[in-house]
Amino acid sequence: MKCVICKTGEVQPATVQAELKIGRDRILVSVRTEACQQCGEPYYSAETLQYLERVREDFARKAITPGSVGTVYQVS
Numbered sequence: 001m002k003c004v005i006c007k008t009g010e011v012q013p014a015t016v017q018a019e020l021k022i023g024r025d026r027i028l029v030s031v032r033t034e035a036c037q038q039c040g041e042p043y044y045s046a047e048t049l050q051y052l053e054r055v056r057e058d059f060a061r062k063a064i065t066p067g068s069v070g071t072v073y074q075v076s
């Protein structure tokens with residue numbers, strides 16, 4: 001399948017880091033999905049989107065407490 005974003009890359013199975021934004025927090029979730037080899041645009045299946053939504057809810061009600069991999073800094 002050709003990528004609908006760049007129209008030249010091939011979409012192939014890949015592991016990507018999906019980013020969820022929850023308030024001011026961001027969560028990176030490694031998911032096995034398909035992504036464009038050219039521009040990196042990820043294509044999520046319905047199941048993967050459901051999984052990401054579940055992670056979002058679990059995080060929001062503190063059912064999971066993932067480790068932190070960095071800090072977001074702001075220059076104003």
Ligand SMILES: [Zn+2]
Nearest residue numbers: 003006036039
């Ligand atoms: Zn692409």
